[in-house]
Amino acid sequence: MAKIIAIANQKGGVGKTTSAVNLAASMAATKRKVLLVDLDPQGNATMGSGVDKYDVEFSTYDLLVEETPLEKIIITETAGGFHLIAGNGDITAAEVKMMEMYGRELRLKNALAKIKDSYDYIFIDCPPSLNMLTVNAMAAADSVIVPMQCEYYALEGLTALMDTITQLAKVVNPDLKIEGILRTMYDPRNRLANDVSEQLKHHFGDKVYRTVIPRNVRLAEAPSFGAPVMYYDKSSSGAKAYLALAGEMLRRSNKTKAA
Numbered sequence: 001m002a003k004i005i006a007i008a009n010q011k012g013g014v015g016k017t018t019s020a021v022n023l024a025a026s027m028a029a030t031k032r033k034v035l036l037v038d039l040d041p042q043g044n045a046t047m048g049s050g051v052d053k054y055d056v057e058f059s060t061y062d063l064l065v066e067e068t069p070l071e072k073i074i075i076t077e078t079a080g081g082f083h084l085i086a087g088n089g090d091i092t093a094a095e096v097k098m099m100e101m102y103g104r105e106l107r108l109k110n111a112l113a114k115i116k117d118s119y120d121y122i123f124i125d126c127p128p129s130l131n132m133l134t135v136n137a138m139a140a141a142d143s144v145i146v147p148m149q150c151e152y153y154a155l156e157g158l159t160a161l162m163d164t165i166t167q168l169a170k171v172v173n174p175d176l177k178i179e180g181i182l183r184t185m186y187d188p189r190n191r192l193a194n195d196v197s198e199q200l201k202h203h204f205g206d207k208v209y210r211t212v213i214p215r216n217v218r219l220a221e222a223p224s225f226g227a228p229v230m231y232y233d234k235s236s237s238g239a240k241a242y243l244a245l246a247g248e249m250l251r252r253s254n255k256t257k258a259a
């Protein structure tokens, strides 16, 4: 059965989408069956997977609102070797429509329950806000990966985010766990980044991934090429970092299974 992981941080521009796309591709490269759900109306994860968000017949909207059969919604051909449920501007309408629906917090969870058995990992790329879409992701997920930049105020924001996740979990998903905290766009020459990184490890211990995602221009370029970075420049530091992250996640989950 798939592990469902939401990639969330209410802050924009911290590397959620980059992490969702490249982690999905890296996991798929290890022969795991992976589904990526684009829950952001910006549809950046969709474009970054080599799928034109303007040209899809179905999207997460249809998953959440119309209950369209999943075999119609799931896109099996992406540039990353994973399956995709596309996101685009239609999702904004889904958020509005869901507000008047019964069990609105659980729409995504119930939809994904039907296909959980077909995958090893389901990643959800969340929008940069705490709206009904993010609540749906938190309700559906087994755990959350929080990407963050090691900059001033980052810890403050992170503590606030952790509180929010805990509060939300109490209501919609008491079993929700923090999968890990991921340091993104990391520049080891930056002293502040190193300081924040140390504080992070001090506060959150093992929850902080050992793998660090460096600032790497290839990661920013890859979406315009319509592919995850490992298929754009496989020797780049960004490609190696996301492969290392997938490896670290797999080792961690083996450890918990053995324990």
Ligand code: ADP
Residues within 6 Å of the ligand: 011, 012, 013, 014, 015, 016, 017, 018, 019, 044, 128, 184, 185, 186, 213, 214, 215, 216, 217, 219, 220, 221, 238
């Ligand atoms: P979010 O989904 O949290 O808003 P994105 O993943 O879209 O964040 O990243 C924001 C911007 O930073 C994008 O332009 C992306 O290409 C760029 N970016 C993300 N991670 C890196 C990185 N490690 N190195 C360089 N640029 C990055």
Ligand code: MG
Residues within 6 Å of the ligand: 016, 017, 018, 040, 044, 126
């Ligand atoms: Mg994003």
